[in-house]
Amino acid sequence: MPAALEGIRVVDVTQGVAGPLCTRLLAQMGADVIKVERPGSGDPVRQWDDIVNGMCSGHAWVNPGKRSMTLDLKKPEGMEVLGRLLEGADVFIENFVPGTMESFGLDFDALREANPKLVICRISGFGQDGPYRDRPALDLIIQGETGLISTNGTPEEPAKISVSLGDISGSMYGVIAILESLYHRERTGDGQLIDLALFDAVMSWTGYFPFVWWYRHTNPERVGLNHHTMFPYGAYECADGRSVIVAAGAGSREQWLKFCTALQHVELVDDPAYATNGLRMQNREQLDPIVRKAIKAMPLEFWLERFLEVGIPSGAMNDFATAMEHPRMIHRELVREVDSAVGPVKVFDFAPQISGLDSVNKLGPPLLGEHTDQILTELGYDHTALTSLRTSRIIG
Template sequence: MSAQHRPKPLDGMLVVALEQAVAAPWCTSRLADAGARVIKIERPEGDFARGYDRAVHGESSYFVWINRGKESIALDLKQPDDLALLERMLVQADVFIQNLAPGATQRLGIGSDALRQRHPRLVTCDISGYGDHGSLQLMKAYDLLIQAESGLISISGAPGEWGRIGVSLCDITAGMNALIGIQQALFQRDRTGRGSGIQVSLFDSAAELMGVPYLQTRHGGKAPERVGLKHPTIAPYGAFTCADGRDILVSIQNEREWADFCREVLRRPDLLTHPQFASNAVRVENRPLVDGTVAEVFAGLTSAEVIDRLTTARTAFGSVNSVQDLISHPQLRTRRMKVNGHVAEVPALPWITEWEDDSYREMPAIDAQGEALRREFAAPGPADNPARHDTTPHRASTPV
């Protein structure tokens, strides 16, 4: 069997996605990778993420990354005919996911609760900025705004000027949480025969990431500081510069590792009985002394010498790499994907499965499947029964 026709766990599933930007498209792209048919509903001018850059053979890196394998149709949902077409798609859908502005789908008459009343087997997923509670629920929300609101920025980076986390972490995490919720809802539907509603917010996703700093602050009375390439509660854990200018990041997780590090890497067994190095908590209190001691040893050795010692001591370490270093990294897995007649190399899925394809399907142009979808989901003629799909199950229950 060819790689492009391997059976997949979501084969036969229809996902209708009223989506834009990052969070929902991330989720639906992974559903598409797993075999689902994903129909992407775009506004007539297209998903605005198409215009973020032109880095990948003239296309947006964001859009290439999270829209592969989908079908695109451009609809103006303020027009009754286009809204009716979407409604006919939803009659057949297994999953409906949307991340429009708060209240937008309700105003259109396609809010999740109403849809599940009309289509009891439908799984719905609403992704928002702040959820449907609290005083901020109607605010617009984008990734960097949520990084700030949730406190992520306050514990990230080095002391001094605030800095953005370098990827759209809140969007991505919300997309991951939506994926988890949808898959669990499909399992639940297999047991009960009924769909359910999933709600995911960027803020909740970021707040859950903040679990440890939150608990440390609320119950320990002290928030972690911004310490750059160090760990707020472990020492030594950070980057140190070797004699050839290369930075090596080391991590000590327990006292056994600390003892091996002192003997094999620092060649300072005397530190094991030094009162200012006695335990991790004490080392954190004396971080300048501890880090200074490590830095002095590293500064006198080449990176090759340091790595040899770290390997002998079985100390965890890593290089401080650039994006260019990632591109040539020996551990990087990529997949080929056609973009505008060219081939792009994109990072592979982080989970390896027996149904993974050797290459990724193309992303759609705006309204690329619009004409075909309008024919497929055309209004029923006089001889058809318009209530047919509302009185029978969407399809046989499909394992996920």
């Protein structure tokens, strides 16, 4: 079956995680993604580690499915090649500090005039204008500036989110905005200029925390594995030393009855100290030891079966090695292998499954500049021109 974005060409000059993960997802939808990198060093993500048979794990995560070419954008000849690439492109995406591309001589107004159908996506930490515009922003900085770190961790110590949440939120919104713009183009013929700030993306993901501030004027507390607004909710140690995660903090009496029945503590159901979620939150210090003692009496598998039987959401708190062998992973065949210059590399399949469309997992993480000659030949450059560009160090 065809992929949805087959025939769409994406010119990608991003680096790091947010932009490359965005274009990785577009590649899995069938887009032809051309990753443009600086000669010699390429995307800095390539140098983070050498875990994947000498290749960086970050590169193997965010860059499969793309063709890589090298191009020195600081030189006029390099910008000329980029211009030729963009003449036939559908999407152009960059995530440099605002002003960088302009310093290379790229005039976005002229670019849109030359190719009115082009969708341009600009990802940055704090947007293309306004305060903080000129500040570079790594994921940790965005997590800090948005206040996210202050809500995460234990009461004793804050902690960053372990995955690159700021970058991932930007990549997801980038994909959504690009797809929206391509759909709009189908109806109108017009391209779009997308200004996506990681700060904005993360702030829109902060859930109920803003409402705590807007309507109570208090900072959300750090609650570890507990929930900010519901109880019981969290991880509880079982008799075998493993922990069960239970989400029993819904406000309904029915849910509370199911939970107390599972624990064989039905006397708690109508206890005036615990009859509502608000009271349970208020009296959490008294209720928590009762819950923990009951769950500690039996092993994990007992509680998973018991909670499923009575209708309480629950799961295991797995270590990562266990999660990698999860029955869902095996059933879904979520992990695929693709060929690369360093041998077969494991990658994740595109998460959504769409009935009439296939995801694309053909190209592995490319070597730096692996497809430079191929792409330039497609643009009409002959052998003499390629030699000249290489001699001038415009390409690697």
